[in-house]
Amino acid sequence: MSAATAATTTAAAALRFWERGRKAVCVGRNYAEHARELNNPLPQEPVLFLKPPTAYVREQGRPLRAPWFCSSLHHEVELGVVVGRAGSCISQAAAMEHVAGYALCLDMTARDTQEACKSKGLPWTLAKAFDGSCPVSDFIPKERIPDPHDLNIWLEVNGQRRQDGHTSNMIFSIPFLINYISSIMTLEEGDLILTGTPSGVAAVQEGDELVAGISGVVTMRFRVAARAPRP
Numbered sequence: 001m002s003a004a005t006a007a008t009t010t011a012a013a014a015l016r017f018w019e020r021g022r023k024a025v026c027v028g029r030n031y032a033e034h035a036r037e038l039n040n041p042l043p044q045e046p047v048l049f050l051k052p053p054t055a056y057v058r059e060q061g062r063p064l065r066a067p068w069f070c071s072s073l074h075h076e077v078e079l080g081v082v083v084g085r086a087g088s089c090i091s092q093a094a095a096m097e098h099v100a101g102y103a104l105c106l107d108m109t110a111r112d113t114q115e116a117c118k119s120k121g122l123p124w125t126l127a128k129a130f131d132g133s134c135p136v137s138d139f140i141p142k143e144r145i146p147d148p149h150d151l152n153i154w155l156e157v158n159g160q161r162r163q164d165g166h167t168s169n170m171i172f173s174i175p176f177l178i179n180y181i182s183s184i185m186t187l188e189e190g191d192l193i194l195t196g197t198p199s200g201v202a203a204v205q206e207g208d209e210l211v212a213g214i215s216g217v218v219t220m221r222f223r224v225a226a227r228a229p230r231p
């Protein structure tokens with residue numbers, strides 16, 4: 001790809017990716033220590049699920065809250081990869097050319113609902129895809145992160161560090177994930193790939209303050225509100 005095309009790609013995706021109505025493709029169990037803490041087997045292939053665009057929440061927007069059916073809302077801090085150029089069946093060699101940048105993300109999870117779904121062999125949609133289930137940071141242009149596999153990602157609840165991971169510990173690398181995902185569904189400009197959470201996931205309560213960061217790059221802050229009322 002020419003330098004001019006690359007610049008155009010990055011500029012286009014730097015427009016508010018969370019407002020573009022694109023999907024979030026999420027990877028589960030991509031850190032061994034997290035798979036172990038939930039007694040899950042290590043994956044042989046990436047575990048994928050989706051969040052709709054209505055999952056996105058911005059830092060200055062509404063607070064986080066559990067959906068009405070959930071009594072155990074968990075935080076999962078994750079590195080997000082913002083797609084800058086559409087493609088399907090993207091090779092690993094070309095994968096990074098399709099990346100416009102990054103975002104810090106929280107894969108908020110209705111853990112009790114997820115456990116119930118797992119035990120019944122049902123998909124995780126209720127547990128993962130509810131409104132507001134994906135708080136995101138500002139867009140981080142690709143140039144600010146020379147190596148996305150060399151980042152410390154962390155999360156604190158009320159000033160106490162709960163998650164402290166390093167992206168070098170991902171089981172499946174970003175090029176592998178882009179190749180794998182795009183062999184199943186077309187990746188479009190503005191899509192977000194959540195690359196999985198390190199260990200330390202736990203429940204949040206009403207009134208908690210969550211602060212998360214990529215060391216040296218970005219921090220973001222969210223407040224937890226009361227659970228949504230049953231409609």
Ligand SMILES: CC(=O)CC(=O)C(=O)O
Nearest residue numbers: 027028029030076196197
């Ligand atoms: C067990 C999970 O919720 C998987 C997941 O989302 C992850 O990040 O790992």
Ligand SMILES: [Mg+2]
Nearest residue numbers: 076107196197
């Ligand atoms: Mg996750």
